[in-house]
Amino acid sequence: METRAPEVTETPSGGPAAGSGRWQLSLSSGDARRAGVILVLVLLVLFLLPSIVSDYYVVTSSQVATYSIVALGLGLLVGRVGMVSLGQAAVLALGAWVSARLLFGTGLPFELVLLLAGLITMVLGTLVGLPALRMRGLYLALITLMLAGAITVVLATTNFPNGGHGFLGYNGSAIHIPAIRRPGIATTDAAFFRYSVVVALIMFALVLAHLRGRPGRAWAAIRQSESSALAAGINTTFYKLWAFALASFITGVAGGLLAGSTRYLYSIDFQTQDSITLLAVVLMGGAYSLWGAVVAALFLQLLPALLNSWGVSADWLTILFGIGVLQVLTTAPRGVVDQLPRDLAKLGRFIGRNVGRTASSKGAS
């Protein structure tokens, strides 16, 4: 006991403090390393990618950047707050509609249109979210699915603006349909791709800032246990609504990017099924990580493009997404993102142990 006592008394005074200091130090150096890797990756993507791939893949890459924002929004709701929305594709369609209307109807700079589209979609999303927050898990998912269905029907009737007059801005008898304008600094496909990546980065930074700050801590608490969060004095309704608003805002901005990258919008391209596919890829990519959003966007946009150029039917993807959902839900309860690093860590430990053993046995010999 006497030999143990000093250890026990020492631990509270020096142990944890020193430990946490080391932990912080290693975290910050890890952060710096991670930031460095991301910076190099982004620079490579921004400047190398458009020059080494064909125009087709440049447009596809813009879509990947756009959809990574959409997936980020849904991942925020599903992974961070524990709210499943089956209506995010409809929110994207709303953002695209508002952007197209503003771009045709006003001479506002593209950036301002993106901001306005985000804000208007945010208001609409929050209005939708307010009553929906009374619903529990399954019912919230179902009401968002129903809302998405309703929005899809309305958009199919009103159509997307094509330079016409009036509130809807749609001219059914137009022979020459003008393309949706792009920002002056990004009129070519390659330039618009870079523009999309930069906007996506800003959106990721915005979400990251939220996650690192007070809302992120509140969301984490809500996800763990809503009653504990409430007991800890967190206004759960407010923070859930905030998550809805933030997800709607970034999805609205993504809608603006989508309008700019495709340049022509048709209501047939926005189906209720898209919201389901979106949830599928977000679950597969990993709703708990920011990288999961990028992976989800690659699934959703790059894979169809690749299959198309290989002459393989895109229907295989629908099947793959379906299998992916079942796989994630049955064998990886907390998603691939939780499972993969754990498996990798296990692998790393296994390799480390073996290499260490080999090295020590070599040293001994």
Add this chain to the structure above:
Amino acid sequence: MPSWQDFQPFIVTGLSVGGVYALSGVGMVVLYRATGVLFLALGAVGAMGALIAWQLINQSGVNQYLGFLACIAFSGLLTLAYGMVFGAALSRRGPLINATATLGLALILLGVMDLLWTSSGGQSRAIVLPTDNSGFMISQIQVEWTNVIALGFGLVVTIVTGAFLRFTKLGTAMRAMANDREITATLGVPVRRVEAAAWFGCGILSGIGGLLLADLVALDASTLTFLVLYALAATLVAQLRSIVVAFVAAVVVGLIEEMLTPIQSLTNYRDMTPFVIAIAALLWQNRHATVSLTREGI
């Protein structure tokens, strides 16, 4: 505003599609009550069954009744297989995850159907039931026997299911499981077997529904898959509980949707009917709800 005469034919179609939605709705409610799974792949299963029937009848020259039987058997067995594998694996994971998993099945089936029965190239397929070309007149409205069968089936299935749940041993076991699965299991009820019966029954209903809707609406994978939302709207009105309310709600959904067709200003928005009804029902049912304190995320 159109005259009463304009509405008449739509009342007939409304009642018949409503009857089929009721059929699916009853299947969904019973399965949800017995297993806790909201089977959102019901439409996709029925659609695939109907396409298999079409393939057998029109391409392989199989007798049409055998084709219809194949559709129903396929739907029943596929649903049963899903229930035995994924329903069992996810049985403790809550309704949200279970419902999301059935969306996975729906996606797989959609992909397979688009792959095998491509709709590009303007190919149109149709299921013709033997009752299509014969019928009778009710005050100048042509009624086909298929319409009668559709509504009649919905009604009969609702009544029979109600009686089954009320009076039979298996039905009582299903109701007991809806109340508490664990206690039911402790009482010696073979839980897995009762669940299997619920899955199979729901699959059979989705097969019959698929055939009837393929005839009444269209034999198209995507259309039939998402017609499940109509049945879902009815089950939500019934709070996933009462099959009688689900039946009435399904018929009302079918009627309203069809009767909006002749009204010019609303005809384009008639597809919103199930969504608006479901949203209104959910908001009404939850009007006094406070913020939920249980976490049901993925």
